[in-house]
Amino acid sequence: GAGVSQSPSNKVTEKGKDVELRCDPISGHTALYWYRQSLGQGLEFLIYFQGNSAPDKSGLPSDRFSAERTGGSVSTLTIQRTQQEDSAVYLCASSLDRRTNEKLFFGSGTQLSVL
Amino acid sequence: GNSVTQMEGPVTLSEEAFLTINCTYTATGYPSLFWYVQYPGEGLQLLLKATKADDKGSNKGFEATYRKETTSFHLEKGSVQVSDSAVYFCALSVPNFGNEKLTFGTGTRLTIIP
Secondary structure, three states: OOOOEEEOOEEEEOOOOOEEEEEEOOOOOOEEEEEEEOOOOOEEEEEEEEOOOOOEOOOOOOOOEEEEEHHHOOEEEEEOOOOHHHOEEEEEEEEOOHHHOOOOEEOOOEEEEEO | OOEEEEOOOOEEEEOOOOEEEOEEEEOOOOOEEEEEEEOOOOOOEEEEEEOOOOOEEEEOOEEEEOEOOOOEOOEEEOOOOHHHOEEEEEEEEOOOOOOOOOEEOOOEEEEEEO
């Protein structure tokens, strides 16, 4: 597609449920990032994929968070046993390759609300 | 660690006013500095960048100069328009063997009134 696509745009869930957030990067982009944007906070780095390399998971806040990227394209961020503090906007970004990370192209995000 | 501190918002200005949004940083090594902008209903997009000291990034009438001595990268525009209303994020990345993650500030919401 023309840009980074994320779905759903909004997700409301109950505490304790699992959620899956999807990111479809720009075709041909080898680098993919997940960030979290909480109210009053900056963009918090979560995880980074680059080609076939092992992902950089250093930003995942707990073991309830995981992500995968199948076939070097679509990525899914999974949050298990959601908590209220997980409520945030989850942003996905892609770039042509890791050396040009400044040219990140962002999706519009998924607004997650945990009740 | 690396961090970015930017001016808290929200900021409200009249059209044609002068804009400054302050940004200071802490980083190991020699960071590249960025301003990203998020217009209502849209994803973040790169506004401008500077990759070394004294460089000036500019785009759409916005400017920011990389000041190493004051570790700052303030965003300025001489005459703002209603269409500039958005959230502005200052960010940095530090060379890390090709794995340069962006570190963002908290964002500053700017509203321009006619």
